[in-house]
Amino acid sequence: xxxxxxxxxxxxxxxxxxxxxxxxxxxxxxxxxxxxxxxxxxxxxxxxxxxxxxxxxxxxxxxxxxxxxxxxxxxxxxxxxxxxxxxxxxxxxxxxxxxxxxxxxxxxxxxxxxxxxxxxxxxxxxxxxxxxxxxxxxxxxxxxxxxxxxxxxxxxxxxxxxxxxxxxxxxxxxxxxxxxxxxxxxxxxxxxxxxxxxxxxxx
Amino acid sequence: xxxxxxxxxxxxxxxxxxxxxxxxxxxxxxxxxxxxxxxxxxxxxxxxxxxxxxxxxxxxxxxxxxxxxxxxxxxxxxxxxxxxxxxxxxxxxxxxxxxxxxxxxxxxxxxxxxxxxxxxxxxxxxxxxxxxxxxxxxxxxxxxxxxxxxxxxxxxxxxxxxxxxxxxxxxxxxxxxxxxxxxxxxxxxxxxxxxxxxxxxxx
Numbered sequence: 001x002x003x004x005x006x007x008x009x010x011x012x013x014x015x016x017x018x019x020x021x022x023x024x025x026x027x028x029x030x031x032x033x034x035x036x037x038x039x040x041x042x043x044x045x046x047x048x049x050x051x052x053x054x055x056x057x058x059x060x061x062x063x064x065x066x067x068x069x070x071x072x073x074x075x076x077x078x079x080x081x082x083x084x085x086x087x088x089x090x091x092x093x094x095x096x097x098x099x100x101x102x103x104x105x106x107x108x109x110x111x112x113x114x115x116x117x118x119x120x121x122x123x124x125x126x127x128x129x130x131x132x133x134x135x136x137x138x139x140x141x142x143x144x145x146x147x148x149x150x151x152x153x154x155x156x157x158x159x160x161x162x163x164x165x166x167x168x169x170x171x172x173x174x175x176x177x178x179x180x181x182x183x184x185x186x187x188x189x190x191x192x193x194x195x196x197x198x199x200x201x202x203x
Numbered sequence: 204x205x206x207x208x209x210x211x212x213x214x215x216x217x218x219x220x221x222x223x224x225x226x227x228x229x230x231x232x233x234x235x236x237x238x239x240x241x242x243x244x245x246x247x248x249x250x251x252x253x254x255x256x257x258x259x260x261x262x263x264x265x266x267x268x269x270x271x272x273x274x275x276x277x278x279x280x281x282x283x284x285x286x287x288x289x290x291x292x293x294x295x296x297x298x299x300x301x302x303x304x305x306x307x308x309x310x311x312x313x314x315x316x317x318x319x320x321x322x323x324x325x326x327x328x329x330x331x332x333x334x335x336x337x338x339x340x341x342x343x344x345x346x347x348x349x350x351x352x353x354x355x356x357x358x359x360x361x362x363x364x365x366x367x368x369x370x371x372x373x374x375x376x377x378x379x380x381x382x383x384x385x386x387x388x389x390x391x392x393x394x395x396x397x398x399x400x401x402x403x404x405x406x
Contacts (some may be wrong), residue, residue: 025322114313114314115318162377163389168373169376170372174368176316177327177334187362
């Protein structure tokens with residue numbers, strides 16, 4: 001019985017993980033059941049054994065994609081106590097992602113924002129939650145730097161993070177559609193330089 | 204015969220115009236035929252009388268949406284010979300759009316970029332063309348200002364426009380999903396101030 005449950009959890013995780021790219025590439029409406037079957041190797045019946053609906057799987061796949069994004073953005077950030085080093089480490093993580101995206105289909109926050117902003121109020125809430133979560137994580141680093149005196153005090157951390165996130169997402173959009181990672185790196189260099197000036201550090 | 208042709212052109216235009224918002228809101232895959240029928244008041248047969256496929260109508264609707272976007276962005280810009288006034292006028296146009304969007308469903312360039320970057324190479328080309336067209340229009344204003352001596356000479360117009368467009372698109376995305384036009388206005392103020400510094404003008 002225990003083994004059965006363990007296997008069920010493992011299968012569920014496998015379906016989420018293997019269908020995550022399908023949803024991120026094709027959109028949650030554009031992802032057809034056959035694509036999910038092909039990507040996961042599970043039949044329709046097997047998939048619906050673990051998820052009540054395609055919507056439920058889509059939500060889990062979205063949360064999985066966001067988790068990967070956060071792991072990538074914040075990778076190694078906890079290794080330092082210095083907010084300056086944290087931001088520099090984040091810049092490195094983000095620019096590595098621009099050079100060779102580890103999440104297929106671009107940024108899941110951007111993709112789902114565009115798909116659901118006008119059409120699916122429930123899913124929209126998951127997107128807003130995930131966005132707010134990332135905004136809060138960045139804001140806390142900016143606030144930490146202001147408190148410790150490493151950063152200037154004359155800027156609003158929340159506004160700075162919104163500006164950073166908007167430029168990052170727009171840059172990913174341009175890079176994806178123009179298939180030009182150099183262009184995106186230049187945009188992000190421009191943005192980080194600007195943020196460095198606001199924070200009072202060299203970025 | 205002439206009246207018949209005139210009527211046919213008028214009907215075709217009406218279908219494009221009335222279905223444009225449906226495609227921009229729901230995406231080109233998400234826009235179902237019934238939604239197009241409801242929005243246009245034409246039956247399926249009537250629609251296919253003017254367009255060979257949903258794809259063809261989607262393309263025309265996209266081009267219509269981009270035309271509206273360009274009309275809005277560049278409205279009144281030709282009234283001045285001064286590149287400084289042109290950029291200030293554009294800032295006004297863009298921020299009016301953020302306050303009360305005249306194109307339902309957000310920016311058609313952003314929406315179609317996200318939908319087609321990985322999935323539809325043909326449609327992707329239309330998006331890249333439209334983006335390049337807008338990038339060129341802005342670049343020419345920046346170059347004009349450098350030539351006339353109104354703007355500084357130590358920046359790359361194309362790179363500056365890419366940065367501007369990325370931040371604009373990301374700001375629209377955040378505003379749409381968070382339903383917060385104030386936040387987006389702040390991001391765009393931050394961006395225009397920064398561009399003003401690069402150009403050497405007050406924005």
